[in-house]
Amino acid sequence: MRIPLAVTLLTLVSQVYAQGWSITANAPVPGSASASAMWGITVVSNSATLPAGPVAPGTFLTCSASLYGSSSLAMTWTPSVSGLAAPLAFTASSTCSSQVPITSVATTASGNAQIDLTLRAPSPVAGLLWVRVIAPGTPQSLSSSTIGLDLMADGSVEVSAQLGASSDPVVLPLQIPASGAVVRLSYNAQSTAPGVSQYVNLHRTIEALFIPNAPVVTPFATTGTGAAMTISHAFPGTVTLTIGPPPFTPALIVFGATPLNVPLLPTVTILVSPDILIANVGSITLPLPPLPSGTAIYAQGLVIDTAAVPRSTNSVRALWP
Numbered sequence: 001m002r003i004p005l006a007v008t009l010l011t012l013v014s015q016v017y018a019q020g021w022s023i024t025a026n027a028p029v030p031g032s033a034s035a036s037a038m039w040g041i042t043v044v045s046n047s048a049t050l051p052a053g054p055v056a057p058g059t060f061l062t063c064s065a066s067l068y069g070s071s072s073l074a075m076t077w078t079p080s081v082s083g084l085a086a087p088l089a090f091t092a093s094s095t096c097s098s099q100v101p102i103t104s105v106a107t108t109a110s111g112n113a114q115i116d117l118t119l120r121a122p123s124p125v126a127g128l129l130w131v132r133v134i135a136p137g138t139p140q141s142l143s144s145s146t147i148g149l150d151l152m153a154d155g156s157v158e159v160s161a162q163l164g165a166s167s168d169p170v171v172l173p174l175q176i177p178a179s180g181a182v183v184r185l186s187y188n189a190q191s192t193a194p195g196v197s198q199y200v201n202l203h204r205t206i207e208a209l210f211i212p213n214a215p216v217v218t219p220f221a222t223t224g225t226g227a228a229m230t231i232s233h234a235f236p237g238t239v240t241l242t243i244g245p246p247p248f249t250p251a252l253i254v255f256g257a258t259p260l261n262v263p264l265l266p267t268v269t270i271l272v273s274p275d276i277l278i279a280n281v282g283s284i285t286l287p288l289p290p291l292p293s294g295t296a297i298y299a300q301g302l303v304i305d306t307a308a309v310p311r312s313t314n315s316v317r318a319l320w321p
Contacts (some may be wrong), residue, residue: 020122021087025055029152031113031187033075037067048111055115061187062145063111069160071107075187077115079081084236086209088119092185093163096145097201098193110190116153119210120180126321127176127212129183130236132169133161134205142192144201153184161204171233173216173321181209209236213290215318224269225262226311227303229309241302242283243313250282251310252281252302259315259320272300288318296321 031050036043048063057078064072073096081089098107131149147161151172158172169186174181191200215240217231227248232240244250256273278284301313 005281013141018240019118022120023088023090024118024120025057025060025077025115026118027052027055027060027113027115027223028184029114029261031075031111032110033061033063033073033109033113035063035071035073035109036107036313037069037071039068040104040241042067050113060115061111061113063109064189065107065109068102069098069105069107071109071191071193072096073109073111073189074190075111075113075189077117077185081209084207084209086211086236087121088210090117090183090208092147092149092187092206094145094147094187094189094204095202096143096189096191097199098143098191099199100193102194106192106194108190108192111187112189113187114184115187117183117185118180119183121176121212124175124177125212127174127210128214128216129172129174130169130209130233131159131172132207132213132236133163133202134207135298136161137163137202142194143190143200143202145189145191145204146187147204147206148184148186148188149206149208150184150186151181151195157186159206161206163202169233169236171217174207174210176210185200211236211288212294213321214288215291215295215297216315217288217318217319220315220317221259221261221271222314223271224263224267224312225314226267226305227301229299229301229313229316231316235240238285239318240283240285240289241299241301241316243272243281244303248303248305248311249267250280250301251304253278253281253284254300256298259317263313265310268302268310268312270300271312272298291320293320
């Protein structure tokens with residue numbers, strides 16, 4: 001029931017905030033793409049460019065070539081995420097492929113581009129950008145593909161869709177001022193198939209949703225702790241807290257409105273007021289509904305180690321902007 005509930009919450013949020021929200025794209029610098037196919041001494045090659053300026057949703061840069069073997073590249077962006085609803089959402093994708101079915105054939109495709117997405121709200125608002133990476137594939141010595149996401153276009157890439165990138169979603173605090181917030185997407189891809197019966201297909205996708213007035217959930221205090229409480233945002237609008245991975249046994253999860261620092265045992269320090277206690281639970285998934293600004297909720301766990309010694313975890317804070 002967790003996922004349908006979260007979908008319903010996000011759909012309601014999308015409907016409430018539908019007016020005045022928008023995403024536009026602009027290329028700050030020109031982009032380029034090329035594709036070639038070679039058989040013996042015969043070469044077919046093509047190129048394409050993305051001019052600096054506004055970029056419409058859809059495929060904004062594409063190029064292909066074919067001569068017995070084939071190569072192609074396509075880069076896209078859309079202001080939505082399939083199956084998920086939020087007042088602001090976008091998908092960035094890149095596909096780069098090369099194929100050679102017979103001997104003496106070589107194919108290559110490559111391209112690079114930058115687009116700046118400007119996220120606008122009806123009024124200044126704080127929230128979270130939930131980001132998921134989809135980057136299947138196996139290592140290829142002559143091929144690579146990456147999409148980088150840089151909040152505020154300040155040169156710091158917070159999320160990178162590349163081979164081996166974690167598929168676990170991440171959440172990034174984001175303020176949208178009256179002038180809008182910029183998210184820079186940098187696309188770089190190259191696929192090469194230099195031998196017989198080779199096929200290289202590199203597909204990269206970044207999906208992102210902005211959830212307004214959502215709390216930032218982060219580790220808070222670590223005093224006297226001997227175990228860990230971990231945080232996962234596998235689905236937008238929710239958080240999963242986990243304690244007691246083997247060999248530890250989960251004993252208790254505590255929720256409270258007040259941070260504390262009370263040593264109880266050499267291995268246990270109380271860091272959260274015990275307002276709500278849930279026993280014998282190692283993992284719990286909670287919705288993150290809008291609450292008044294400044295609201296804070298704290299959580300902490302207790303586990304039992306292999307020597308039957310209780311150990312407290314760090315505390316976690318959810319803080320509403």
